[in-house]
Amino acid sequence: MDSRAAYCSNCGKAQPRANPEAISFLDGMSNRTASMLCYIPVFGVIPAIVFLAAHRFRGNMRVRFDAFQSLYLFLGWLIISSAIPVLIWQSGWGLEHAFLGCLKLVLFICWVYLLVKAAKTEQVRLPILGDLAARSTMEQL
16 A cells, blocks of 8 residues: 555545644755845845744854844834934924935945845944844844
């Protein structure tokens, strides 16, 4: 009798099935791909959170570092895009808004730079955010 058969060939009775192992969509993903997905500008925060929560990457320091650094970069983007404009709205549309536009451009260029470096499997630590990411990576183990 075939071990993969759903029914017995003699009596027609349903055969007990072994529980298949759960297959995660992250099983076939390389560390390089996971690091790259963290640095997709603005939307990379979603894969970063998934990788931090996934059991597969729990012990992978590189992917966790990239995920935390991406989260901190996104937090900076949120502050510059949402919080600061509300605070300076009263003062007009002068140099403050041009400065915020330049900061947004710098953050976007950082994201693209980190994405390219992750594609080359090089790890880059941003001055302040990289230190926070390294500390967060070590604390979560």
